[in-house]
Amino acid sequence: MSRVVNGSPQVSPSAREAVERAIAELGYVPNRAARALVTQRTDSVALVVSESEDRVFGQPVFAGVIRGISSMMAETPLQLWLAMAQSGAERDRVSAHLTNQHVDGVLLLSMHDDDPLPAILADRGLPVVFGGQPIHMLDEHNDAAPVNFVDVDNIGGAQLATDHLIGIGRRVVATIAGPQDMVAGVARLIGYRRAIEADPKIAAPIIAYGDFTEESGGAAMHTLLEAHPDLDAVFVASDPMALGAMRVLREHGRRVPEDVAIVGFDDSVLAGQTDPTLTSVHQPMEEMGRAMAQLLYDRIRGVASAEANVILGTYLVHRQSA
Amino acid sequence: MSRVVNGSPQVSPSAREAVERAIAELGYVPNRAARALVTQRTDSVALVVSESEDRVFGQPVFAGVIRGISSMMAETPLQLWLAMAQSGAERDRVSAHLTNQHVDGVLLLSMHDDDPLPAILADRGLPVVFGGQPIHMLDEHNDAAPVNFVDVDNIGGAQLATDHLIGIGRRVVATIAGPQDMVAGVARLIGYRRAIEADPKIAAPIIAYGDFTEESGGAAMHTLLEAHPDLDAVFVASDPMALGAMRVLREHGRRVPEDVAIVGFDDSVLAGQTDPTLTSVHQPMEEMGRAMAQLLYDRIRGVASAEANVILGTYLVHRQSA
Numbered sequence: 001m002s003r004v005v006n007g008s009p010q011v012s013p014s015a016r017e018a019v020e021r022a023i024a025e026l027g028y029v030p031n032r033a034a035r036a037l038v039t040q041r042t043d044s045v046a047l048v049v050s051e052s053e054d055r056v057f058g059q060p061v062f063a064g065v066i067r068g069i070s071s072m073m074a075e076t077p078l079q080l081w082l083a084m085a086q087s088g089a090e091r092d093r094v095s096a097h098l099t100n101q102h103v104d105g106v107l108l109l110s111m112h113d114d115d116p117l118p119a120i121l122a123d124r125g126l127p128v129v130f131g132g133q134p135i136h137m138l139d140e141h142n143d144a145a146p147v148n149f150v151d152v153d154n155i156g157g158a159q160l161a162t163d164h165l166i167g168i169g170r171r172v173v174a175t176i177a178g179p180q181d182m183v184a185g186v187a188r189l190i191g192y193r194r195a196i197e198a199d200p201k202i203a204a205p206i207i208a209y210g211d212f213t214e215e216s217g218g219a220a221m222h223t224l225l226e227a228h229p230d231l232d233a234v235f236v237a238s239d240p241m242a243l244g245a246m247r248v249l250r251e252h253g254r255r256v257p258e259d260v261a262i263v264g265f266d267d268s269v270l271a272g273q274t275d276p277t278l279t280s281v282h283q284p285m286e287e288m289g290r291a292m293a294q295l296l297y298d299r300i301r302g303v304a305s306a307e308a309n310v311i312l313g314t315y316l317v318h319r320q321s322a
Numbered sequence: 323m324s325r326v327v328n329g330s331p332q333v334s335p336s337a338r339e340a341v342e343r344a345i346a347e348l349g350y351v352p353n354r355a356a357r358a359l360v361t362q363r364t365d366s367v368a369l370v371v372s373e374s375e376d377r378v379f380g381q382p383v384f385a386g387v388i389r390g391i392s393s394m395m396a397e398t399p400l401q402l403w404l405a406m407a408q409s410g411a412e413r414d415r416v417s418a419h420l421t422n423q424h425v426d427g428v429l430l431l432s433m434h435d436d437d438p439l440p441a442i443l444a445d446r447g448l449p450v451v452f453g454g455q456p457i458h459m460l461d462e463h464n465d466a467a468p469v470n471f472v473d474v475d476n477i478g479g480a481q482l483a484t485d486h487l488i489g490i491g492r493r494v495v496a497t498i499a500g501p502q503d504m505v506a507g508v509a510r511l512i513g514y515r516r517a518i519e520a521d522p523k524i525a526a527p528i529i530a531y532g533d534f535t536e537e538s539g540g541a542a543m544h545t546l547l548e549a550h551p552d553l554d555a556v557f558v559a560s561d562p563m564a565l566g567a568m569r570v571l572r573e574h575g576r577r578v579p580e581d582v583a584i585v586g587f588d589d590s591v592l593a594g595q596t597d598p599t600l601t602s603v604h605q606p607m608e609e610m611g612r613a614m615a616q617l618l619y620d621r622i623r624g625v626a627s628a629e630a631n632v633i634l635g636t637y638l639v640h641r642q643s644a
Contacts, residue, residue, distance in 0.1 A: 057389065
């Protein structure tokens with residue numbers, strides 16, 4: 001109908017007449033939502049975070065990314081709307097709102113591998129940018145359609161961390177890995193394995209798993225100490241898990257770094273506040289958020305291709321724990 | 323147009339025929355946004371937080387309220403969308419999206435008194451619930467239209483805190499107040515004044531101001547010590563400001579609580595981690611968030627009146643600092 005109201009010439013005279021009569025009879029007020037039906041522009045984008053509020057607000061990593069997204073979006077005409085959707089029911093509900101009548105594009109953060117949302121959004125033809133590379137793309141032989149993503153170099157960072165532990169003379173180097181349905185968990189384990197397997201002097205990989213939280217890091221450290229009491233270093237795939245691991249080492253009378261050297265991953269504010277302070281892999285979270293926002297804006301304007309992606313470098317920040 | 327598509331009988335035969343012809347010629351797909359134009363239901367609500375991302379993610383108070391809102395909304399059919407809007411330009415932009423074609427209602431958090439958004443939303447007839455009582459409503463003689471709000475008893479909590487300092491024998495009891503364009507800043511200062519002025523043995527009110535941040539609390543403590551070196555207690559209107567104040571007292575060689583007793587406000591996780599631990603007024607932030615969500619949902623369904631509001635109790639949590 002708006003093509004008539006807007007005076008577009010691509011409407012037959014009879015249709016125009018019919019619509020104009022209907023407009024006069026029914027009343028018609030052009031408005032933003034109605035215009036969006038035709039122009040397909042809403043000037044809104046959604047950021048969907050598949051995590052609990054506790055983790056979104058409790059883990060500095062999320063705060064950094066969201067800060068970056070938000071500050072970059074403020075430089076565009078787009079309004080950013082944040083939704084948290086942890087359970088399946090919450091994801092179903094939010095997906096019903098993610099149509100091109102509601103948003104021009106979607107940013108997805110911390111998607112687990114079983115999340116149906118990416119496929120639903122792809123079907124709707126909405127531009128989508130992933131924060132974190134989809135897991136299947138880590139497989140070089142995958143034949144899935146390309147997607148836009150921004151990630152940090154998790155593999156390279158984990159390799160740097162593990163190489164550092166080997167470099168300072170440690171020989172039984174374990175890891176506390178993250179969840180294997182999240183790309184950061186999988187990629188950091190790949191980096192650890194590459195470093196371990198590249199050096200024949202080092203014991204075979206020793207792996208326990210956590211879910212990136214402090215508690216899970218403590219539990220994983222317990223498991224490692226029972227199975228490998230001779231371990232002298234641990235690469236821990238997140239700073240909160242590293243805090244848990246250091247707590248359990250202290251409870252077992254093991255000194256850090258003298259008995260067991262520890263490297264974390266995040267370089268969060270926590271890393272500078274622990275005793276001893278935590279050597280950790282730095283990942284540029286705010287920059288990642290800004291790059292996600294920029295890439296989505298470029299996709300919406302048609303100046304970036306559906307294959308574009310960004311991987312940001314990571315580096316090791318040396319402190320006392322290794 | 324949807325009245326025709328939905329088969330409503332309140333359309334004249336000629337209008338129906340005209341519209342049906344136009345539909346056939348132009349193509350028409352009923353969708354959620356189109357339906358929203360007629361049904362005026364979007365099943366979305368917005369939470370607008372007038373703060374920087376740093377404060378939203380850095381201050382536990384916001385995380386608590388947002389967690390409460392989010393968990394309550396998950397029990398309704400409504401999808402929650404969060405927008406942060408600190409600058410005037412950001413508030414203008416978000417206000418363009420807050421129409422009844424986009425949302426069924428709005429939650430406003432941490433509005434400063436000069437914010438034009440509440441008046442704009444009232445003009446649009448959207449249900450709005452304030453987190454924090456609008457400042458002008460603290461004046462019992464105000465004649466403004468009633469609004470829906472949920473707040474904690476800031477006045478009562480500040481009075482409890484100040485009475486406690488007087489009760490343990492302190493006689494020169496200062497306050498570090500919050501910003502006077504925010505209701506929590508104004509109300510907590512009212513509570514302090516009431517307690518001081520009720521007791522003729524106590525020196526007149528001694529007031530310095532901060533903006534609720536750690537740095538501002540430190541600066542205000544400097545000011546107080548210079549003007550009133552004899553002070554023996556301070557009621558500080560937020561926990562982060564209390565941390566700044568304790569830091570400056572330590573730098574000046576004043577012991578807490580022996581030389582200067584301190585009470586904060588928030589009872590945040592910080593309060594249990596400082597040395598000495600911080601006596602502080604507890605405010606139920608998550609409960610406040612849940613009450614905001616419930617009240618908005620009730621307003622949208624028409625089961626709460628435009629005058630309904632909720633004030634939640636506060637109480638003092640005793641630790642080492644006073």
